[in-house]
Amino acid sequence: MRVLVLGATGGLGTALSRLLRGEELLLSGRRAEPLQALAAEVGGKALPVDLEDELETKALLEEAGPLDLLLHAVGQVGRAGVREIGRDLLERALSSHLLTAAFALKHARFRPGARAVFFGAYPAYVRVPGFAAYAAAKGALEAYLEAARKELRREGVHLVLVRLPAVATGLWAPLGGPPKGALAPEEAARQVLEGVFREPPPEILEL
Numbered sequence: 690m691r692v693l694v695l696g697a698t699g700g701l702g703t704a705l706s707r708l709l710r711g712e713e714l715l716l717s718g719r720r721a722e723p724l725q726a727l728a729a730e731v732g733g734k735a736l737p738v739d740l741e742d743e744l745e746t747k748a749l750l751e752e753a754g755p756l757d758l759l760l761h762a763v764g765q766v767g768r769a770g771v772r773e774i775g776r777d778l779l780e781r782a783l784s785s786h787l788l789t790a791a792f793a794l795k796h797a798r799f800r801p802g803a804r805a806v807f808f809g810a811y812p813a814y815v816r817v818p819g820f821a822a823y824a825a826a827k828g829a830l831e832a833y834l835e836a837a838r839k840e841l842r843r844e845g846v847h848l849v850l851v852r853l854p855a856v857a858t859g860l861w862a863p864l865g866g867p868p869k870g871a872l873a874p875e876e877a878a879r880q881v882l883e884g885v886f887r888e889p890p891p892e893i894l895e896l
């Protein structure tokens with residue numbers, strides 16, 4: 690199985706990559722050093738890219754070639770109330786969640802029956818004070834995927850949106866760390882792969 694993990698340097702992406710050891714693994718993230726170390730550990734190829742740059746993303750996906758599995762474990766979070774939120778946080782939220790997913794889907798090539806997996810959040814958990822930008826980015830991602838799913842189905846590609854509970858990864862670092870009871874990334878990754886390969890593939894997988 691040819692697999693591309695986007696966000697492989699992140700908590701979830703790293704755990705997914707480790708579970709997929711033995712597959713034909715292509716690993717991408719922005720930070721080249723941890724990416725190289727992970728690639729050496731799991732026997733994959735490191736392809737560092739900023740996915741907000743469409744040309745870099747296009748080149749990455751051309752190099753990746755036709756995929757059986759695309760995992761988009763990419764994004765950033767920041768907290769700000771709607772009275773003080775800055776343009777930078779709004780743009781960062783939308784770029785890192787929506788643009789990276791849209792560019793990846795635009796340029797990816799897939800083998801028949803392939804799955805492309807994206808990560809969302811439970812609306813009730815994120816549509817809360819301080820998280821409007823993150824909630825809006827995740828809502829936009831879900832809407833984009835719902836329309837994209839209908840287009841790509843004609844190519845035999847299944848789009849899966851995984852709604853995650855809190856997972857203890859570096860995503861939480863700007864917020865002072867993960868909440869108590871957050872799922873371990875290894876456990877979240879295990880449940881993701883178990884769910885994504887169900888037949889028929891789920892459109893929305895809730896962990």
Ligand SMILES: NC(=O)c1ccc[n+]([C@@H]2O[C@H](COP(=O)([O-])OP(=O)(O)OC[C@H]3O[C@@H](n4cnc5c(N)ncnc54)[C@H](OP(=O)(O)O)[C@@H]3O)[C@@H](O)[C@H]2O)c1
Binds near residue numbers: 695698718852860
């Ligand atoms: N953790 C949770 O509680 C939770 C809950 C619900 C949904 N999610 C979603 O799950 C996904 C994975 O999150 P995580 O918890 O694993 O976060 P994480 O540990 O912070 O990892 C985020 C990953 O995104 C990559 N990234 C960010 N911007 C990028 C860009 N412009 N181009 C390329 N790579 C970029 C980072 O790369 P570098 O580090 O190399 O820059 C990193 O590999 C995200 O979409 C997140 O919103 C997470």
